[in-house]
Amino acid sequence: MPELSAPVFQILLSLLERDAHGYAVILDVRERTGGEIDLTASTLYAALKRLKSQGWIEEVKRRTRPTDDDPRRRYYRITREGREAARAEALRLERFTAMARERRLLPALRTAPSPKGTR
Numbered sequence: 001m002p003e004l005s006a007p008v009f010q011i012l013l014s015l016l017e018r019d020a021h022g023y024a025v026i027l028d029v030r031e032r033t034g035g036e037i038d039l040t041a042s043t044l045y046a047a048l049k050r051l052k053s054q055g056w057i058e059e060v061k062r063r064t065r066p067t068d069d070d071p072r073r074r075y076y077r078i079t080r081e082g083r084e085a086a087r088a089e090a091l092r093l094e095r096f097t098a099m100a101r102e103r104r105l106l107p108a109l110r111t112a113p114s115p116k117g118t119r
Helices: 006-014 020-034 040-054 078-101
Strands: 058-060 074-080
Touching: 006 020, 006 040, 006 078, 020 040, 040 058, 074 078
Parallel strands: none
Antiparallel strands: 058 074
């Protein structure tokens, strides 16, 4: 599986939980990454086109739209292959993070202590 660019990985993550239109993906990525990845419309739509041609996402053909939704919006859904690509990338990043921890570049993750009186 090829290495994914950060924007492509974030687009796939956006589609893991729900179908979404392009602008919703832009907003989700911006919010989840704290603005670190701020997709432009041209970057997003070029990536969506590539992801569609690779079979990692598909356009949702039939959708019940809320009354306030614009009927011109195109909604996208991640495919099984897209989920596998996102999973492979997450595992790759996890391996690299483990290597950094082994070299003491990053601290080990610790679970936070539970609040007093709870388990």
